[in-house]
Amino acid sequence: MISELKKSEFYRCSDLLYEQGQLEIKAVVEGVNPGRIFVDDIESPASGFIWLGNNDGFLFIGDERNEVFNTELNHFIDTVIIPEARKVGLTWFEGIGNHNKWDETIKKVFENRNLGSWNQRVYTLQKNDYKGNFELAIEEGYNIVEISEILFKNSDKSIENIEFLHSKILECWSSPERFFNEGVGYGVVCKNKIVSVCFSGFVVDNVHCIDIETLEEHQGKKLAQKVAITFVENCLENNLVPYWDCMESNKPSIAVAENIGFRNLFNYIGYDFKFE
Template identity: 25%
Template sequence: MNGGMNVLPQNKYGEILEQLSRIPFNTLFARSVLELKANGLVWADNQDNPKTVFIANSYGMSLLFGDTERQGFNTSLRHYMLNKDGERSKYEYLQVYPDKWNSKLQALLKGKIINHDTLANQYPQRELEAMLEKHRKSHVFQWQRVNFKYAGTNKTINIDPQYKIKLIDSNIWERIEGSVIPKYFWKSEENFLLDGIGYALMNGNDIVSIAFSSCKHENYLEIGVETAEKYRGRGFARQVCQELLTYCQKNNYIPVWTCRKENTGSYKLAKSLGFIESLILPYYELVH
């Protein structure tokens, strides 16, 4: 099929992997979809010879890349980004490549993109939050996505004897709650336990904080972190992340960290662990 955003059959995913490998920033979440490690969907302008591709990971991250001038695809893309059919009810954040897509989206969405930094310079925090909520169902927000590079060294962190770090197993998996947790990044518990890795900081039977591989490909391991609400702000995430970094060092994995720059908790945690900024990209929150 030609003309719009056509669902690409899974037997075509392998053809997209080579194109994906040429993108010069972190796309592991998209690769996980193509390699069937994570749930998601792939659309293309043409099922037989795709020139423009959109990969949506079910966690809520997506990637658009390829030819910017496929008119039928772009019409469907505008419809999708503005949630014209009302099917999207949760966050979805989009990255694009090449850079030409950023100006293309400005033209395509015709005033429907609001730059968060511009608003943040005009309004105090409370008014800013109200402004965001007011426009969230009608406009796309542009944020900043930070790619980090690990420049730290392995550290030993002393943990209060009250707390223990345990490998995430089937029993712990079933009890993990939150928004950044393994079940949202992996196709199944079995896939995670076979191919992933993660640690949980425990207070008795309480899961205090977890650090886990949200994506794991070749010698790259992307880190996901979640801390139970009642334990936040006490440095527990740093302790369990250090355990995962030690695992990476011992097993020759390159740790990967990316986050929205405006997510100050994740941003500061990355810096405290020895990650440094390597690239900042536009990051689009789609209408929902």
């Protein structure tokens, strides 16, 4: 029977994690970032899946050959997950294996779901690989600022769209305080609006997973690259390791990462199906 773990029980999944797997999974299990965990056995889990707190997917962990768990998945998703997912506006289930042995299992379990797939690439940057000496000057009217507590609180109401920053941080973090204790971040401001952000979305030890977004009307100005370089330089100065996870089809994002010096660490496949 699939059951949900309490946060205080997440540690029971530590031995199920693949060492070379996604950073986000470790961040949730270690309690750094929010998420929910569902397992086959609360006392001694062998298989399970993690619902990331930012609603960016369901990641399968542990034994992919666990038939008891696998045969219950469809019913559990239909009766428990989908109703709750709809409440937060999700219309698709996105499933990812913590290791590639899950790929065949996911395809088999969801073979009647009109399953689609996509490819992801994961990069990290070490200090020796960083291609420095970038020109950080950006178009007139744009300024790079640190995402500080003062900026976040916006007490002087100087930022007109502060809810953009609030929503981005709180997608990944249980509270602003947790982010400021654990994370790093920068934004680009134009005419009293935050138009681009780059910050630690998930953190495990000294590894910081980059979350980056530029508002559509300000794209094409290399703002993402400029703010990412600022973020990366801060990380390297403080012995932190930047981690970049992006879709293989996102050529601009890959170009930014590779131009800075990120190296491809591993790749994985994501699977999705639409809620009926």
